[in-house]
Amino acid sequence: MTMTTPTATGTTMLDDFLVRAALAGLGLSLATGPLGSFVVWRRMAYFGDATSHAAILGVALALATGLPVVAGTLVIALAMAVTVATLAARGWAMDTTLGVLAHSALAFGLVAVSFVPGARTDLSAWLFGDILAVSRADLGFIWGGAVLVLGLLAWRWQALLTSTLNEDLAHASGLNPARERLVLTLALAVVVAVAIKVVGALLIAALLIIPAAAARGLSRTPESMALLATLFGAASALAGLQLSLWEDTPAGPSIIAAAAILFALSAIFGRMRRS
Amino acid sequence: MTDDALIRADHLTVTLDAHPVLSDVTLAIRPGEIVTILGPNGSGKSTLLRALLGILPATRGRVTRRAGLGIGYVPQRLAIDRTLPMTVRRFLSLPARVADAAAAAALARVGLPDVAQRQMADLSGGQFQRVLLARALLSQPQLLVLDEPTQGLDQPGEAAFYRLIEEVRRETGVAVLMVSHDLHVVMAASDRVICLNGHICCEGTPRVVSTAPEYRALFGLGTQGALALYQHVHDHSHDAGGQGHAHPRHAHDHDHADSHGHHHA
Numbered sequence: 001m002t003m004t005t006p007t008a009t010g011t012t013m014l015d016d017f018l019v020r021a022a023l024a025g026l027g028l029s030l031a032t033g034p035l036g037s038f039v040v041w042r043r044m045a046y047f048g049d050a051t052s053h054a055a056i057l058g059v060a061l062a063l064a065t066g067l068p069v070v071a072g073t074l075v076i077a078l079a080m081a082v083t084v085a086t087l088a089a090r091g092w093a094m095d096t097t098l099g100v101l102a103h104s105a106l107a108f109g110l111v112a113v114s115f116v117p118g119a120r121t122d123l124s125a126w127l128f129g130d131i132l133a134v135s136r137a138d139l140g141f142i143w144g145g146a147v148l149v150l151g152l153l154a155w156r157w158q159a160l161l162t163s164t165l166n167e168d169l170a171h172a173s174g175l176n177p178a179r180e181r182l183v184l185t186l187a188l189a190v191v192v193a194v195a196i197k198v199v200g201a202l203l204i205a206a207l208l209i210i211p212a213a214a215a216r217g218l219s220r221t222p223e224s225m226a227l228l229a230t231l232f233g234a235a236s237a238l239a240g241l242q243l244s245l246w247e248d249t250p251a252g253p254s255i256i257a258a259a260a261i262l263f264a265l266s267a268i269f270g271r272m273r274r275s
Numbered sequence: 276m277t278d279d280a281l282i283r284a285d286h287l288t289v290t291l292d293a294h295p296v297l298s299d300v301t302l303a304i305r306p307g308e309i310v311t312i313l314g315p316n317g318s319g320k321s322t323l324l325r326a327l328l329g330i331l332p333a334t335r336g337r338v339t340r341r342a343g344l345g346i347g348y349v350p351q352r353l354a355i356d357r358t359l360p361m362t363v364r365r366f367l368s369l370p371a372r373v374a375d376a377a378a379a380a381a382l383a384r385v386g387l388p389d390v391a392q393r394q395m396a397d398l399s400g401g402q403f404q405r406v407l408l409a410r411a412l413l414s415q416p417q418l419l420v421l422d423e424p425t426q427g428l429d430q431p432g433e434a435a436f437y438r439l440i441e442e443v444r445r446e447t448g449v450a451v452l453m454v455s456h457d458l459h460v461v462m463a464a465s466d467r468v469i470c471l472n473g474h475i476c477c478e479g480t481p482r483v484v485s486t487a488p489e490y491r492a493l494f495g496l497g498t499q500g501a502l503a504l505y506q507h508v509h510d511h512s513h514d515a516g517g518q519g520h521a522h523p524r525h526a527h528d529h530d531h532a533d534s535h536g537h538h539h540a
Contacts, residue, residue: 041359162370165355171330172348172420173370219360220394 014139017132018241024134024142025237025255028198028207031146031191033230034153036208037215037222038184041164045209046095047084050102052192052204054080056109059126059196063116070141074193080105081185089178106201129200129252131241138197145194149187156183161222198237199252206256211236214263217270232262280305281344281418281450282327286336289319289326296322298474299336304418309444309451309464313484314471315493320454321351323471324422327452344418347411347449349404351422355395363398364391367410381409385439401432405439412443419443421453437464 013019039048055073062072080101087097113123125133134142153160160180163170167177195204211232212225219225240255280303289297297319304310314320325331327338328348355361367378382388385405390398398406404424411419421440425433441464444451453465462468462481470476476489484490 041356043356043358158368158370158372164359165361165366165369166350166353168325168328168330168350169348169353170370172328172346172350173414175370213358216358216360220362221360221365223365225360 014136017134018245020134020136020139021131021241021251022238024131024139024198025241026234027139027143027146028191028195029146029211029230029233029237031149031187032195032207032233033211033215033228034226035149035184035187035191036212036233037226037229038153038160038164039188039205039208040212040216041222042184044184044188045205046098046102047081047088048188048205048208050084050098050105051077051081051188052196052201053102054105054109055192055196055201055204056126057105057112058109058193059201060109060112060116063113069196070193073196074189077192078186078189081189085181085185089181109201124250125200126196127200127202128250129196129198129203129255131198131251131255132244134197142194142198145190149190152183152187156180160184199255203252203256207233207236207259210256210259210263214259214266217266232259232266236262280341282338282340282452284323284327284336284338287323287326287333287338288335289322289331290334291322291331295334296473297326300471300475301336302469302475302478304450304452306417306450307444307448308466309440309453310467310469311453311455311462311465312469312471313455313462316456318456318472320456320471321422324420324452324454328420341417345414345416347414347416347419349407349411349419349421349424351426351454353403353407357396361395362391363387363393363395363406366395366406367413369410371414373413377413381413382406384412384443385409400427401436404428404436408439408443412447412449415447416449419449419451421451423454423456425455440464 014023039045055077058073058076059069060072061067061076062069065072084098084101088094110123113126159170159175160183162173162175163177163180170177170180191208192201192204195207199207212229214232215225215228219228236259237255239258241251243249243254243258244251283303284300287297287300288295300323302310312320312323322331326333328346329338329340363382364375364378367373367381373381378391379388382391385408387402387405387409390402390406395403395406408419408421408424411421419440424440425436428436440451440453443449462485465481467478468481468484469478470484470487470490470493472493476493477484477487479487
């Protein structure tokens with residue numbers, strides 16, 4: 001993409017909103033690639049929905065109390081993720097439970113936001129993201145969060161994979177599957193908190209699932225799938241930004257649309273290769 | 276029960292959702308022996324294994340494991356989600372990464388030297404179980420725990436699998452604790468059989484157990500056929516039992532069994 005880098009004294013590359021937007025998308029992909037792979041492997045798609053929809057409630061909380069938005073969304077996303085994980089462990093019917101929680105969280109969030117003066121006008125930014133308005137501070141949170149999640153997943157990688165395969169197997173190997181579930185729950189909450197600025201509460205789950213799903217057909221090992229999902233996520237972010245720039249489309253949905261096209265291409269390519 | 280036990284349960288009672296699934300089970304597994312737990316569906320076999328592995332807590336009684344006991348576990352069902360790409364080689368490196376040479380040796384040991392780069396999802400049922408066994412052996416355990424390892428295999432496949440277990444035990448001295456709900460070839464491969472139906476009904480050598488009245492009460496008329504097959508395989512007498520004329524030559528000839536279906540120097 002074209003970058004008009006200001007060269008005047010006292011300015012840096014980061015002064016360009018497009019550079020910041022691109023860096024935000026790339027940073028986020030570092031976390032969403034591997035985490036999204038686990039979301040797909042463990043069939044946690046709806047879990048991601050519930051957690052990210054709850055983030056709107058976090059936005060309302062932050063705006064009402066004057067807390068930073070990242071803190072508000074992190075707290076509420078974490079509360080939702082822990083609630084869902086606890087109910088799942090108790091054997092609730094997850095499909096229905098998650099459906100109730102995801103949509104209730106969104107509805108309550110939207111109602112709560114309407115009580116906060118001024119927030120109503122920004123609503124679409126929280127729902128669909130506002131990557132072009134990413135500040136330096138936002139960029140710091142996004143990269144900090146992404147590196148944290150990536151580090152957490154890398155540290156627990158073998159244990160996470162074993163627990164994902166079979167919890168009894170993990171248990172018999174001296175691992176604690178409940179702890180590994182908690183690792184993913186934490187990682188999901190962090191990603192939701194930093195991603196809301198980029199693609200918005202409604203599309204975070206899409207950014208987790210679609211690149212990973214696109215990577216599946218082209219991968220032979222879990223690692224190659226996670227890596228490919230990261231690359232697809234990064235490519236989608238850049239392509240979506242470019243589209244947004246050319247056609248003045250909303251950036252968040254454009255990124256997801258680009259990811260969806262990548263998924264379709266990957267599915268067609270995978271089918272052709274097999275036949 | 277002597278002190279050399281690898282793992283023991285003392286008056287173990289496990290209650291699930293207020294239902295007593297196991298009551299007052301006492302058993303011990305000693306180094307190098309092959310013990311099979313036999314019981315009908317719902318008799319608490321898997322619950323017993325899970326309690327021994329420490330996955331389920333004991334409601335009463337206790338489970339003691341020898342300090343530092345290494346357990347290789349082969350679960351009853353391992354459904355690898357279709358969304359998870361996994362080669363056999365990668366699978367062997369879970370949870371601990373292993374060297375290529377060790378992985379190759381483990382696959383050769385279970386008679387599958389050429390599957391390392393295959394996807395787990397593309398393996399046949401018998402191959403899949405052998406790969407699970409190879410993975411369990413890689414940690415060089417003192418105890419192998421197998422939960423209905425031959426479910427879904429045909430009878431020759433089942434016989435071959437139990438022969439493999441016996442060979443592995445002979446070579447490594449590993450103790451084996453298996454669970455089964457079928458009576459067929461499994462009895463021939465066991466040193467000791469424990470009949471379970473919520474509690475221990477009877478135990479002893481396969482021959483003793485198969486004639487015990489508790490065992491007959493539990494398994495009914497099918498017993499005759501199973502006993503016939505057991506004797507058939509062991510004694511190589513062609514006149515006993517109509518069912519399962521599964522490779523009678525292979526059943527007593529290990530070299531033949533090894534070369535069955537793959538080449539193996």
